[in-house]
Amino acid sequence: MPLYVAIDVMNAVVLTMVLWAIIRRTLVRPHLIPWTLDAGLILGAIASLMLTHFLFHGYEIAAHLGAGGALPPELPVSGLVGRALGPMAESQAAFGKTAGYWLHILILLTFLNYLPYSKHIHLLGALPNIATRNRSDRKMDLPKINLEDDTQWGVGNYQQFSWKSLLDTYACTECARCTNYCPAYATGKNLSPMQLVHDIRYEMLDRVALQDRMDETKRDIESAAQYAAEHDFTEDHPYPELLAARARLAALEAESTALPKMTGGRIAEDTLWACTTCGACQEVCPVFIEHPLKIIQMRQNLVLEQEKTPGELQRTFRNIERQGNPWGIGADQRMDWAEGLEVPTIEDHQDPEYILWVGCAGAFDSRIIKQTRAMVKVLRAAGVDFAVLGHQETCTGDPARRSGNEMLFQAMAEQNVETLNAAKAKKVITSCPHCLHTLRHDYPQFGGNFEVVHHTQLISHLIEQKKLRPEPATDGGAMTYHDSCYLGRWNGEFEAPRAIVSAVAAQGEVKELTRSGRHGFCCGAGGGRMFMEEHGDRVNFNRADEIIASGAQTVAVACPFCNIMLTDGMKQRNMDEKIAVLDVAELVANNIPDVPLSALVRRKPA
Ligand code: SF4
Ligand code: SF4
Structure with a gap:
């Protein structure tokens, strides 16, 4: 199939799927896939990209028909739009074509800028995650812990996960299949593998944001200290900006110290203990995310480092x-x-x-x-x-x-x-x-x-x-x-x-x-x-x-x-x-x- 035909047909398929996704979220309302502003913006952007494609090519074909040309076979769906618009002069079609073209570009660039802040980040994370997936037959590849090294026993904070585990969290498409197949979730336990993956990412983003604010405040302190030295400020006559920056840093450090560990904090103990390590979540995940591995590594931290082993265990x-x-x-x-x-x-x-x-x-x-x-x-x-x-x-x-x-x-x-x-x-x-x-x-x-x-x-x-x-x-x-x-x-x-x-x-x-x-x-x-x-x-x-x-x-x-x-x-x-x-x-x-x-x-x- 020539590329143009494929693009035109795929645009129609995507538009149909987006419409179905909107209907599903607003009318069927599965509770694991709710309607959110983020979802609305993403679906709206994708639908608009498809519509502006048809708008541009529809007007182009209408002008082509107006000049006595035939319907172009390489654009079957846009051809239908062009026919619906009817033959017209090039001057009449120019506005529609220009609007379709520039709107398409504008929406695309805006969407690309919004992408890293949206749940659609999986567009960037999924492919590398699939390419670097675990291909061994040891699908639950638990690393052997070096017990002599007491700096890392399991995973207590996000930094202790491997880069692959963290990449996993950027690949999730929020399809909720993992949670739908999870026996713990099905029987009402406090465990949703999808939520667990997201919580790891939110933990990482929040911690990184806090660290950024601390680094920025340290830079403020340095420049305020330099200014104070150059302008004869002393301990008895302190530079107010310097005092304020120091106070901000102290508050941020206190905030950081008060944050609980991710394991047992944002990711609750009962969530981790509810898992049967059945692997159903990993099996159905379209982007090869490994949930049980993460759960066991966090359990290791609870048991070996935090001494939080349930009594029966x-x-x-x-x-x-x-x-x-x-x-x-x-x-x-x-x-x-x-x-x-x-x-x-x-x-x-x-x-x-x-x-x-x-x-x-x-x-x-x-x-x-x-x-x-x-x-x-x-x-x-x-x-x-x-x-x-x-x-x-x-x-x-x-x-x-x-x-x-x-x-x-x-x-x-x-x-x-x-x-x-x-x-x-x-x-x-x-x-x-x-x-x-x-x-x-x-x-x-x-x-x-x-x-x-x-x-x-x-x-x-x-x-x-x-x-x-x-x-x-x-x-x-x-x-x-x-x-x-x-x-x-x-x-x-x-x-x-x-x-x-x-x-x-x-x-x-x-x-x-x-x-x-x-x-x-x-x-x-x-x-x-x-x-x-x-x-x-x-x-x-x-x-x-x-x-x-x-x-x-x-x-x-x-x-x-x-x-x-x-x-x-x-x-x-x-x-x-x-x-x-x-x-x-x-x-x-x-x-x-x-x-x-x-x-x-x-x-x-x-
Ligand atoms: S391995 Fe754990 S999280 Fe995954 S489906 Fe089974 S019980 Fe649920
Ligand atoms: S199955 Fe995979 S992609 Fe789908 S919600 Fe679960 S972790 Fe995310």
């Missing part, structure tokens, strides 16, 4: 420190889950193909222990060569890291990496997406480089290879699958669990939830929220309601936290006897024959 951190699990159950009970299964430990069976990473929920939570035992049955049925770390395993530190306790996380990471390296682990399999994420993405920062596989990936592979042949269930009705945020959005695995569910669903009846896949709705447990109180409407109840409305009688999960949260949700809604919450390993284990234990337990070679 203090208990959780203590439990991890003392017993190596967030529940504080005696570390000596870590292998109780395996009673009667004769599961090989790394001491019994060295150099296995897989280390089965059990995880704290898998080892200590009574509901999840059933899931872990099912996993052992599945691995044995497929003849997978594995061993567990037994009492050498301890919490990965995921709840500590996502809740800002980097110090505790680093201690856990170092200990686990040492254990895994000593076990010469090459492949690690886990049914917990939080452990998966930490082992796969965080541990390389500590020298732990393993191939980490989620159990859904291994099981679906084994089914594909016909090493597992689960029978489709004969009863139980329709099934659905609830996406785990840490398996799906953060680690890109959406298909493997679905393949397993399809393989075992009765008559293959699988219903997709409305909020699924990349737009799945969190269970509410991530980011340490599993161990925190939740007041008001709860994220897991909200998700349970959606599952109930789907009509499914079984909801498959692929994460122990999702399992616990949804089981609780079903109980709260009195649906626990009608809707089963089952891990995919349990679904498979329930539909394969039992394997004689003696045939499959691997023993240390004599």
Whole structure:
């Protein structure tokens, strides 16, 4: 398409979109996208630019028609305007053409000057932000804090953010998608990821403005002092301008000192603690803004520097420190889950193909222990060569890291990496997406480089290879699958669990939830929220309601936290006897024959 045609058509499209935006803001009035003076000025300026384009070209074409010419095909929309104006003499069209041209230029230049002060600043910020976006598969790229350097533990003030995080704040288009998809916001918490991004920018602008005023006042003091020296002013006979400037500076310094830290001040503590680190905001952001990273960095500051850790989390951190699990159950009970299964430990069976990473929920939570035992049955049925770390395993530190306790996380990471390296682990399999994420993405920062596989990936592979042949269930009705945020959005695995569910669903009846896949709705447990109180409407109840409305009688999960949260949700809604919450390993284990234990337990070679 020739450039002129594209410009003419695009101008019409833009004008239509602006009209729709005006109608939406003034009539539909979504509460996250309000009508403001700023929005009015911007929409008015864009609409005027398009209209003046048509005005100029419309009159130009009218004059062209008046001179006996034909409609120019390269300006289809302006051609319609020209035809509507009717053929006219060049002298008649001159005023319209001139007005269209100069108005267009005037509005454009005014708009460009207004741009840096308006929310339309994203026109300048979005493109560089997209160009410099995080392209790694470690999408939540948390930097390892140097704990020896006590000048920066997390982010307390805007200056401590990286340049990229600050650029993020200039890229926001205020589309509100992040907030619309946020489970914390959806359940009435004091967290809007869009507002959070803006608050960081407002904090920066206010602080910079205050600093500018202080710098200017210092310059006033210098020049007043010079004038005072040159004109015989003394301490007893002071120069009034100098005194006034000094007083202004003292007031500005007092104002600066009185300002609270950004973290815990403008950005409230409850805002930061409400986040489940589900990543839904980041996933939908058209300009690749990373909200969860900023939230965790600010949590680090609350925990490590300001000592403002909520009580429940203090208990959780203590439990991890003392017993190596967030529940504080005696570390000596870590292998109780395996009673009667004769599961090989790394001491019994060295150099296995897989280390089965059990995880704290898998080892200590009574509901999840059933899931872990099912996993052992599945691995044995497929003849997978594995061993567990037994009492050498301890919490990965995921709840500590996502809740800002980097110090505790680093201690856990170092200990686990040492254990895994000593076990010469090459492949690690886990049914917990939080452990998966930490082992796969965080541990390389500590020298732990393993191939980490989620159990859904291994099981679906084994089914594909016909090493597992689960029978489709004969009863139980329709099934659905609830996406785990840490398996799906953060680690890109959406298909493997679905393949397993399809393989075992009765008559293959699988219903997709409305909020699924990349737009799945969190269970509410991530980011340490599993161990925190939740007041008001709860994220897991909200998700349970959606599952109930789907009509499914079984909801498959692929994460122990999702399992616990949804089981609780079903109980709260009195649906626990009608809707089963089952891990995919349990679904498979329930539909394969039992394997004689003696045939499959691997023993240390004599
Ligand atoms: S990570 Fe999830 S809970 Fe946190 S702000 Fe984003 S959407 Fe909300
Ligand atoms: S999704 Fe991204 S661009 Fe849209 S409001 Fe949120 S942060 Fe801004």
